[in-house]
Amino acid sequence: MPDKTASCAICGAPEQDGRPLVPTENGKQVCFQCVELCAAYMLQSKFGGIAAERFSDMVKHTHPEMLPVPAANQPSGLAIEQMELSDLPTPEQLRKELDSYVIGQDLAKKTLCVAVFNHYLRLRQSMDEGDNVEIEKSNILLAGPTGSGKTLLAKTLARILDVPFCIVDATTLTEAGYVGEDVENIVLRLLQAADMDVAKAERGIIYVDEMDKIGRKTQNVSITRDVSGEGVQQALLKIIEGTECNIPPKGGRKHPNQEYIRVNTNNILFICGGAFVGLEDIIRKRLGSSAMGFASIEQDRGKKEYTEEEVLGKAMPEDFFSFGMIPELMGRLPIFSPLTTLTEEQLVALLTQPKNALVRQYAKLLAMSGVELIVEEKALHAMAKLAIDHGTGARALRSIIERIMLDVMYEVPSDKSIRSVTITEDTVLGKDKPVIKRSKAAKA
Numbered sequence: 001m002p003d004k005t006a007s008c009a010i011c012g013a014p015e016q017d018g019r020p021l022v023p024t025e026n027g028k029q030v031c032f033q034c035v036e037l038c039a040a041y042m043l044q045s046k047f048g049g050i051a052a053e054r055f056s057d058m059v060k061h062t063h064p065e066m067l068p069v070p071a072a073n074q075p076s077g078l079a080i081e082q083m084e085l086s087d088l089p090t091p092e093q094l095r096k097e098l099d100s101y102v103i104g105q106d107l108a109k110k111t112l113c114v115a116v117f118n119h120y121l122r123l124r125q126s127m128d129e130g131d132n133v134e135i136e137k138s139n140i141l142l143a144g145p146t147g148s149g150k151t152l153l154a155k156t157l158a159r160i161l162d163v164p165f166c167i168v169d170a171t172t173l174t175e176a177g178y179v180g181e182d183v184e185n186i187v188l189r190l191l192q193a194a195d196m197d198v199a200k201a202e203r204g205i206i207y208v209d210e211m212d213k214i215g216r217k218t219q220n221v222s223i224t225r226d227v228s229g230e231g232v233q234q235a236l237l238k239i240i241e242g243t244e245c246n247i248p249p250k251g252g253r254k255h256p257n258q259e260y261i262r263v264n265t266n267n268i269l270f271i272c273g274g275a276f277v278g279l280e281d282i283i284r285k286r287l288g289s290s291a292m293g294f295a296s297i298e299q300d301r302g303k304k305e306y307t308e309e310e311v312l313g314k315a316m317p318e319d320f321f322s323f324g325m326i327p328e329l330m331g332r333l334p335i336f337s338p339l340t341t342l343t344e345e346q347l348v349a350l351l352t353q354p355k356n357a358l359v360r361q362y363a364k365l366l367a368m369s370g371v372e373l374i375v376e377e378k379a380l381h382a383m384a385k386l387a388i389d390h391g392t393g394a395r396a397l398r399s400i401i402e403r404i405m406l407d408v409m410y411e412v413p414s415d416k417s418i419r420s421v422t423i424t425e426d427t428v429l430g431k432d433k434p435v436i437k438r439s440k441a442a443k444a
């Protein structure tokens, strides 16, 4: 056992708040933060940021006593069920937190924060007895182009609230009895994300992606059953509106004589997302050319043109019917918010501003070898333009920057003389190499 006056052999921090130091083989001790830092560094350099993040997540569960004590009054990190009403982050606080991870998408952020806040108010209320005004669950539908941040928004909110979260691809689901994934399995996923803690899972968030791909195909004259369409929507509907599920603990097919875990989906918040390509046109058409069309007389007289976000913001349930969405399901997704295509400026911001922005990640990796990374403004714009050409939103940025940084990341660790690396517009366009500065000693 470490003695009372022990301190970390790496950073010198004393043992505090009953957080034990980790004994090493030579009799010294290190603090857990240093252990975690080293492990995260090794994982990150070998397997990337995801591995490091997973490791941190795992530590949270296996060694909660080792973690820094959360600062008082900090909204994030507290389990919802332990929160006093005054501790529940307000929509405004949620929004601020989201802003440090997600660029743009103002309307979606606002809508989500209000909806999520109300959802957890509802949850608290259902725990109070003798109440008779029942607040209905408000699941959320997000529509917007691929790589615009739908999944990121849902995931980030779940992390801020510290509730279990899982992502499900709607196209992999089938109704019970068909080949594919049973809809109930998505509840199992959430349960797994909650470490099989049923009470915790029942307060979690499930993000269902690719909702626009499970439309019923009425136009289809085929006599084969519509396995991926309406049936899946019906099955989803049941879970979304709230039902008692019997989950086989190992997943897969149900067997008789198997023990099930009962999970009630009443308080699980569903956020559904899809690209819904063409939605904007459908809404413009419905609203009529006199109201918003390109050739409208008002517009000729100088009335402003409606933006993508403004038009999508006027979406009604019936606009989704032409995607084959069944009315009952739309009725269970009463809150809707559009996301917009990220602009060049927003993509540039995305590269540099969020806490885990790509450029920041590379800068940090290089800094660990004592090398400074400089990315010129023009280079950032060139990357954004390339990403726009790809048409996959922010998703293209990662592969673009990875390609640019490959040689640098390869060379730097074995060349101790390198002091800084500058990425120019020409580097991005493939016309030139990154500009590398070396220390004077090495030059001479």
Ligand SMILES: Nc1ncnc2c1ncn2[C@@H]1O[C@H](COP(=O)(O)OP(=O)(O)OP(=O)(O)O)[C@@H](O)[C@H]1O
Residues within 6 Å of the ligand: 101, 102, 103, 104, 105, 144, 145, 146, 147, 148, 149, 150, 151, 152, 153, 209, 210, 273, 274, 275, 342, 350, 354, 393, 394, 395
């Ligand atoms: N608005 C944004 N702000 C910051 N990062 C973003 C934003 N949009 C997308 N990204 C980045 O791009 C990646 C893909 O985004 P995301 O998975 O949220 O897209 P999506 O809208 O869900 O697309 P899809 O419909 O294809 O699932 C994310 O990992 C995220 O880092």
Ligand SMILES: [Zn+2]
Residues within 6 Å of the ligand: 008, 009, 010, 011, 012, 013, 030, 031, 032, 033, 034, 035
């Ligand atoms: Zn230390």
